[in-house]
Amino acid sequence: MALNIPGLVVMALFYIVILGTGIWASMRSKRVEKKCTGGGMEITLLAGRNINLLVGIFTLTATWVGGGFILGIAEATYNPTLGAVWALMPVPYVVTFFLGGFFFAKPMRENKYMTMMDPFQKKYGNVLSSALIFPALVADVLWVARTLVSLGGTMRVILDLPYVYSIIISAVVAIVYTLLGGLYSVAYTDVIQLILIFVSLWVCVPFLLTNPHSMDISLTAYNQTFQAPWVGTVELNEAGKWFDDFMLLALGGLAYQAFYQRILSSSSYTQAQVTCFASAAFCLVLGIPSILVGAVAASTDWNSTTYGLPSPYERSEAGSILPIALHFLTPTYVSVIGIGAVAAAVMSSMDSALLSSASLFSSNIYKNIIRKQASDNEMQWVIRISVVVVGLAGTGLTFLDSSVLVFWIVGVDMSYTIMFPQLVCVLFFKVSNGYGACVGYILGFVMRVLSGEPLIGLPPAIRFPGCRLDKEGKLTQFFPFRTTIMLMSLLSILFFSWLASQIFNRGLLSNKWDVFDIKRMEAQTARASDSKLSESKEDGPAAKQLLNTTSL
Numbered sequence: 001m002a003l004n005i006p007g008l009v010v011m012a013l014f015y016i017v018i019l020g021t022g023i024w025a026s027m028r029s030k031r032v033e034k035k036c037t038g039g040g041m042e043i044t045l046l047a048g049r050n051i052n053l054l055v056g057i058f059t060l061t062a063t064w065v066g067g068g069f070i071l072g073i074a075e076a077t078y079n080p081t082l083g084a085v086w087a088l089m090p091v092p093y094v095v096t097f098f099l100g101g102f103f104f105a106k107p108m109r110e111n112k113y114m115t116m117m118d119p120f121q122k123k124y125g126n127v128l129s130s131a132l133i134f135p136a137l138v139a140d141v142l143w144v145a146r147t148l149v150s151l152g153g154t155m156r157v158i159l160d161l162p163y164v165y166s167i168i169i170s171a172v173v174a175i176v177y178t179l180l181g182g183l184y185s186v187a188y189t190d191v192i193q194l195i196l197i198f199v200s201l202w203v204c205v206p207f208l209l210t211n212p213h214s215m216d217i218s219l220t221a222y223n224q225t226f227q228a229p230w231v232g233t234v235e236l237n238e239a240g241k242w243f244d245d246f247m248l249l250a251l252g253g254l255a256y257q258a259f260y261q262r263i264l265s266s267s268s269y270t271q272a273q274v275t276c277f278a279s280a281a282f283c284l285v286l287g288i289p290s291i292l293v294g295a296v297a298a299s300t301d302w303n304s305t306t307y308g309l310p311s312p313y314e315r316s317e318a319g320s321i322l323p324i325a326l327h328f329l330t331p332t333y334v335s336v337i338g339i340g341a342v343a344a345a346v347m348s349s350m351d352s353a354l355l356s357s358a359s360l361f362s363s364n365i366y367k368n369i370i371r372k373q374a375s376d377n378e379m380q381w382v383i384r385i386s387v388v389v390v391g392l393a394g395t396g397l398t399f400l401d402s403s404v405l406v407f408w409i410v411g412v413d414m415s416y417t418i419m420f421p422q423l424v425c426v427l428f429f430k431v432s433n434g435y436g437a438c439v440g441y442i443l444g445f446v447m448r449v450l451s452g453e454p455l456i457g458l459p460p461a462i463r464f465p466g467c468r469l470d471k472e473g474k475l476t477q478f479f480p481f482r483t484t485i486m487l488m489s490l491l492s493i494l495f496f497s498w499l500a501s502q503i504f505n506r507g508l509l510s511n512k513w514d515v516f517d518i519k520r521m522e523a524q525t526a527r528a529s530d531s532k533l534s535e536s537k538e539d540g541p542a543a544k545q546l547l548n549t550t551s552l
């Protein structure tokens with residue numbers, strides 16, 4: 001197959017437009033910085049906490065609708081051992097955004113945090129918080145890897161561009177415009193990218209549905225044809241695993257810094273809520289085309305196409321089913337439009353992951369621990385270096401595995417089992433302290449490793465009820481073990497926090513053994529609560545007086 005020159009030209013134009021938008025946004029950020037009362041870090045990481053509502057909706061949606069989202073849904077729908085019922089991403093993300101809008105946005109916004117890890121440093125101190133930052137950083141690096149894998153596979157199939165070149169080019173472009181303007185560049189390029197994703201995918205769908213090599217997907221939805229029905233089934237003995245995957249995607253996303261970066265960049269709590277709710281609707285709509293692509297691929301007689309037999313699944317190419325379907329089932333110009341959608345999705349997620357990890361390192365580690373007196377100019381360079389390092393690390397991982405779902409699941413897995421219970425406790429339970437957080441962290445990590453992960457070839461040392469070989473012959477936990485580990489971690493944080501508090505407050509152990517200084521932390525928390533209460537009491541009469549004055 002020869003190099004697809006028209007496709008390369010289109011992709012080059014796309015990258016030029018994205019890079020140009022990033023440069024324009026960086027210039028805008030410099031103008032805003034002169035007017036803003038906040039520091040340079042606040043401009044770079046949170047767009048001065050004054051992001052436009054529409055831009056906020058677009059950038060939050062684009063962050064979640066990445067290459068892994070588009071290709072992962074198509075892969076699960078096409079895979080004869082899974083089916084559409086296992087393509088869970090859109091619906092759990094609706095749960096993520098609604099829970100985030102209703103419960104998590106308020107405490108983060110009210111305290112004017114810079115990152116997701118700020119409440120940890122405020123309550124637990126720097127040492128423990130540094131350990132807690134590690135899984136969040138790893139999740140971001142894996143996020144970069146999975147987005148690049150999706151684009152590399154797509155370009156290789158449609159453009160016949162070597163995997164290495166496509167990944168490196170895309171990584172360089174995303175790193176460059178993220179370096180230039182921070183969240184402003186990321187947000188405004190996300191607007192263009194999301195529009196391109198929406199238009200490109202829906203343009204391709206009619207061509208796929210009407211191609212001569214595929215049967216009507218309504219006929220193959222529940223009937224065995226070229227492979228198992230594409231709707232798929234959830235057997236009773238698989239219900240635990242399905243529930244576990246759903247909860248993993250729904251709650252794991254609430255422990256990502258990229259989510260709170262958008263929440264904290266909003267000008268108000270109400271705007272943050274509207275952003276979450278609107279993004280939930282967009283995620284549902286943008287998940288439909290990928291399901292249809294997977295359904296068409298599952299309904300195709302591949303022997304009648306130039307792809308031939310064996311099928312993509314039998315060649316272990318299910319992870320690239322979306323570009324394969326576009327390339328072999330649609331005209332060339334349509335497949336080029338489709339690759340634009342994948343490229344846009346990849347860039348929109350990768351830049352978010354880059355900035356997210358740079359925020360955590362620069363604000364919570366460098367500024368708060370390593371150099372507290374660092375100037376704004378120095379912090380700008382730290383952010384840039386962090387972006388480059390994370391980009392290179394994620395790019396390097398793409399050469400280890402070519403499955404989008406592997407990076408997707410492992411990354412979200414760490415957020416769900418380790419970070420989510422920690423975040424819930426630090427935000428909503430005053431009793432939580434460093435001792436409980438330590439126990440919960442270690443317990444969650446050890447239990448997760450011992451439970452195994454077939455996607456990375458890690459056998460389970462602990463076999464939960466229902467552990468058996470799956471349809472592909474891999475030893476798999478069908479019990480909702482991740483949710484169990486998450487709950488065990490959460491309960492252990494609360495119990496051991498309460499236990500440590502009782503031990504030191506009752507004088508059962510001397511205060512010199514209190515390495516986390518929980519008495520002082522509890523006193524600070526109590527003072528902060530009293531301060532908020534007194535402010536609300538003062539605001540009440542003032543607001544009433546203002547109302548009476550204006551009514552006159």
